[in-house]
Amino acid sequence: MTNATEAASSQLRKGVVELAILALLHRGEAYGGEIVDRLAEHPGLAISPGTAYPLLSRLRKSGLITSAWRESPVGPPRKYYRLSPDGEQTFVDMARVWNGMKDDMDTLLGTDAPHD
Amino acid sequence: MTDRAPIPPGDTPDAAAVIDEYFDRLRTAAAGHGTSIAPDDLAELRAHVDERLHATAHTAADATDALAELGTPEALAQAFADDATAGPQGPDGLVGRVLGMPYDVRPPTSDRLARRVWDPTNPKILVPKVLGLGWTVNFGALAVRTRLVRPDDEDDPFTSAGSRVVAATLAAPVAAAVALGALVAATWTTLPATVPTHWGLNGRPDGFGSPAAAVIAVGVIGVVPVLLAAAVHLRGRHPFARVAASAVSLGLTALAVSIYAQTLFTVRGGSGVWPTWAGVAAFVVLPFGLLVTVSRRGRAAEQRRDLSSSPSKGTAR
Known part of the structure; x- marks a missing residue:
């Protein structure tokens, strides 16, 4: 992937991953x-912790998710x-x-897009 | 929003007035976000509105309808501001890169400083400096890397630790500054007329100045940041900004102590620059220790809140 493709696909994934986390x-x-x-x-949805945690923080700040500590086994x-x-x-709504x-x-x- | 007063058809000045007002509000809102919308973008928006108005009678109501499509000027300015910060170049070239090094010459704020020095959700340890050229340490990433905290330990950094802990963090840099002042007061009269102020890598001094110049330099590095941190505390800023200000000023004061100690050490016949190295270490270790301690206290407070209460209770913010 070129840098430009990389940047564009990360833009594209950002919104989708947000929905994936809600799902x-x-x-x-x-x-x-x-x-x-x-x-x-x-x-296709794999994200690094460096992407996941800021996203979780943003979702929490916007009130879509809540957090609470639980004991772990x-x-x-x-x-x-x-x-x-x-x-x-x-x-x-997003779904x-x-x-x-x-x-x-x-x-x-249509058929323009390569599937692999 | 603009009133939809009954306007006779064809009264173009009213449409123009509505559009002008919209764009004025857009520019004002953009300025409020610390950005400005490029003339090309503004021209394109206007062209879009003009095109929409083309087949209409150009009434104020038509203009309002066409503009409604763009959303409120405030929302539109927000979208442009978001786009500007998403890109590599910040507003008006005040933020960017030169020769691969990041720079930022916007007036620094305590909030921005806090977000740079403590962002455990960002795995990058070196992040762009708040002011100037180069990088600064993201102690949050360092704490996650050393497994002292987890990225999401605290909902909002340093807020759960409690206001007393937050206020107490200022005591560390203040104590360091007082120690610096006492050290200078006790030794300053013993300094010769010329003192070393800069050392080469071999440990030999290669720059000299008057004791007064040396003391002023040490004061600027060691005391001014503490005064700024105290101002951040006294102005009742967010705990995040307050703790970060305490930590950063503590590091700088420790560095100032070591620079002065280095001067004393060399003047009294010592060789080598170990006081400077000790200062560099303290410059990193002390803020790190302070930030990690407060963060872990915050985590403990959150856990006390959640683990003692009913297990199905969540916390919303």
Whole structure:
């Protein structure tokens, strides 16, 4: 990938990863390391902790997620994140936007886009 | 928003007035974000509005409709400001890179300083300086790397530790500055007419000056930052900014003590620059220790809040 492609795809991923984190937390609460690991299971969505933590901080500041410490079965307590009621609503809205966008993008890209 | 007064069709000056007002508000809002929108971008926005108005009667209401599409001027200015900070070049070239080195010549703020010296969510240890050319240490990244804290230990840095802890952090640089003052007061009359003020890598002095010049330099490095930190505290800034100001001024005062100690050491026949190296070490270690201590106290306070209360309770902010 060239630098320009890299920058553009990171821009593109930023918004998508935000939705991915909301989707993940919609299924249940998770701690920071767990969020990074579970996104890494999907190579297209994999993000570094350096991307994940600022994003979590921003989501928390905008009131979409909340955080609370919980005892861990192994090691020290962990900080868990969950969706707030606002976050649940935003997730539903964003998922709807995404579904519309996904179909439109598929149509727009058509057969021009290489799949690999 | 603009009033939709009944305007006779074709009354173009009103449309122009509405558009002018919108762009005035846009420029004002952009200035409020510390940025300005490039003339090309402004021209393009105007062209867009003109095009939308093309098939209309050019009433104030038409102009309001066309402008509504762009959102409020404040929201639009915010979008431009976000875009400007996302790019490598900051507003008006005050922030950027020269020969690969970052520079920032905006007037520094205590908040920006805090975000640079303590950002545990950013894994980069060297981050652009708040003022000047080059890098500064992100102690937060260093603390995460050394496993002393985790990136999300504190919801808001240094806020959970409590106001007493935050206020107490100022005691460290103040004590260091008082120690510096006492050291200077006790020894300053013993200094010869010319004292070394700069040392080469081999440890031999290669710059000399009067004792007064040496003392003034040490005061500027060691006392002025503490006064600035005290101002940040007294003005009741956010705990994040206050603790960071304490930590940075503590490091600088420790450095100033070592520079003065180096002068004394050389004047009294010592060879080598170990006092300077000790000062450089203290310049990093002392702020690091202070920041990590406060952060860990904040984490402990958050844990006390959450782990003793009902296990399903979250905290929203």
